[in-house]
Amino acid sequence: MSVRIVSTVQNSYSNNVIGILPGAKNPQESVIYSGHWDHLGNKADSGGEDHIFNGAIDNADGVAAALEIGEAFAALNPRPDRSIMILLPTLEESGLLGSRYYAEHPLLPLAKVVGVINMDALPIIGRTKDFSVSGFGQNDLQELLVEALATQGxxxxxxxxxERGFYFRSDHFNFARKGVPALHARAGIDHLSKGEAYGRAEVEEYTALRYHKPSDAFDPQWDYAGIVEDLQVYYVIGRKLAQAGVWPGWKADSEFKAIRDASAAERP
Structure with a gap:
């Protein structure tokens, strides 16, 4: 038995988009907000009449969230002690390539990145009672998340x-594997007024009918009340991280702890 495989190699070029608000006291120390800007483009063989993969939830809403948070930090006077980076990686959908490249060629030292908050495919289902954490219990960023959530009840x-392995499927993972504490968390499924069954059904419907499909498009009927609360949580965590002296770490049983500990001498 023999097999013949014909393959075509295509080279392409794409850019990460980065904005940095320098810290007032410790500009080499940084907090990163990330959200990939790429999606799947235009596929003529996708079936149906619409061939444009809009990526409204995956991940235009994450990009919008990062930009809004960046604008909020830019308006602060005085500025935070540490730098705030807004990182919009490319080629997340092609294997996390943009964030991988950045992690290999950082503009600010990874040993002094206090934490990464990654925003990817943020659910827009209205207000929820809970927040879903991928990689639950991995690092100290979760404690800051719990504190911020408590103010919202x-x-x-x-x-x-x-079972879907989200902690290993988005851009924060390329920072975690370099030892940088990274948080991937978003609105949960326990809807404030309609309950958990409703929220679960909404997420399942998105996954089955819109995820990585042309139908992932903007809907003017979206309820933004929940995602506004979510952005407030992300912002509050970043404000705390942006103050000098705070250095979250990995939990003792995390596979990423030893990597971070190896760079301890590079931090104050």
Missing amino acids: RVAKDEPFP
Whole structure:
């Protein structure tokens, strides 16, 4: 038996988009907000009449969130002690390539990145009682998340679909594997007024009918009340991280702890 495989190699070029607000006291120390800007483009063989993969939730809403948070930090006077980086990686959908490149060629030292907050495919289902954490219990950023959520009367929970391996499927992972504490968390499924069954059904409907499909498009009927609360949580965590002296770490049983500990001498 013999097999013949014909393959075509195509080279392409794409850019990460980065904005940095220099810290007032410790500009080499930084907090990173990330959200990939790429999606799947235009596919003529996708079937149906619409061939444009808009990526409204995956991940235009994450990009919008990062830009809004960046604008909020830029308006602060005085500026935070540490630098704030807005990182919009490319080619997340092609294997996390943009964030991988940045992690290999950082503009600011990774040993002095206090934490990464990654925003990817943020659910827009209205207000929820919970927040879903991928990689639950991995690092100290989760404690800051719990504190911020408490002011809204919300709680942090393990992700509802752990079998899908989300912690290893988005851009924060390329920082985690370099030892940088990284948080990938978003609104949960326990809807404030309609309950958990409703939220679970909404997420499942998105996954089945819109995820990585042309139908992932803007809907003027979206309820933004929940995602506004989510952005407030991300912002509050970043404000705390941006003050000098705070250095979150990995939990003792995390596979990323030893990598971070190896660079301890590079931090104050």
